[in-house]
Amino acid sequence: MNEIVELATSALAIKIDLTRGGTITHIGKSFDKDANVLAWYEFDDIEELPIEYPHGESEHYWMSRYRGGWQLLTPSADKECDVGGRHHSFHGDSSILPWRLVSKTSNAITHDVTIFDSLHVNRVAHLESDLPVLNVTTTIKNVGSVVEPFIKVEHIAYRGSDNGEVKGPEETVWKFHDYVQEGYSGEFKWKDMNSHGINIRNRNMDKEARLVYILRDSEGWIEWHNPDFGQRTRASWDPKEFPHLWYWQENGADMFPFNGRSRITALEPASVPPGTRLIGAVEQDRASYLQPGESHTFSIQIELK
DSSP: OOOEEEEEOSSOEEEEETTTTTEEEEEESSSOGGGOOBOBOOOTTOOOOOSSOOTTOHHHHHHHHOOBSEEEEOSOOSSOEEETTEEEOTTOGGGTSOOEEEEEOSSEEEEEEEETTTEEEEEEEEEOSSSSEEEEEEEEEEOSSSOEEEOOEEEEEEEOOTTOEEEOOTTOEEEEOTTOOOSOOSOEEGGGGGGGTOOOSBOOTTSSEEEEEEEEOOOSEEEEEETTTTEEEEEEEOTTTOOEEEEEEEESOSOTTTTTOOEEEEEEEESSOTTOHHHHHHHTTOOEEEOTTOEEEEEEEEEEO
């Protein structure tokens, strides 16, 4: 039985599934299903596999439990990898372990999880009193006895729309991920995409999936407009904390567990480019490090227009 925590003000309502990796499953101006700006799917025909997974199979196990929403990915992200004698699961252990409810007030939910008995992650979801604004603040503390490296990704999946539009800062520099073929492999500024014959403002409905990312010069914001439900969403963050953004679209792909049933536009502030993983971040000097007893705090804000 999943442990769901709900919180609402006159302007905003959220749900957090503590059991499913502390996933935020709902952000909307009400709890009405159509008010949810996040992609969230429940499939009766997909059996959720256990948290414990055989070596090399964590992606399949993770996907069996994935329904969309918003997870924090740390201390690693993307594929499994080994760093410093530790095995890191697909998309990081923070997104699969059950979280603990610390406290709930009239406008805030505090929850936490400890990873490898070394990294204590405390997360506070705070609603503004009279505005449709959600602030999520995370503190990662090294409670172990050795230096701990980590990366972080705010894995936010919005409900997709064939008519949707993304708005990004004009001067940001973008690049398609290596395995995605869009006919242009170079870098480009948001404002110059048309001159290269590409368009990432709108969903590419000719492909089942797409991944493009902010390479540099992030300004710390992105907007998503879903006209099908009259929703405009703006995410903002400190670009020093998240210098990259993974922009992923899933368009009815014939893949487990969605099997053609999902439409997702994910806009994910990240501390590293996609495909890096913790091992790549360490090798490329992109990882963050915490000394024993040291902590690190970062925040992200979601505003519904």
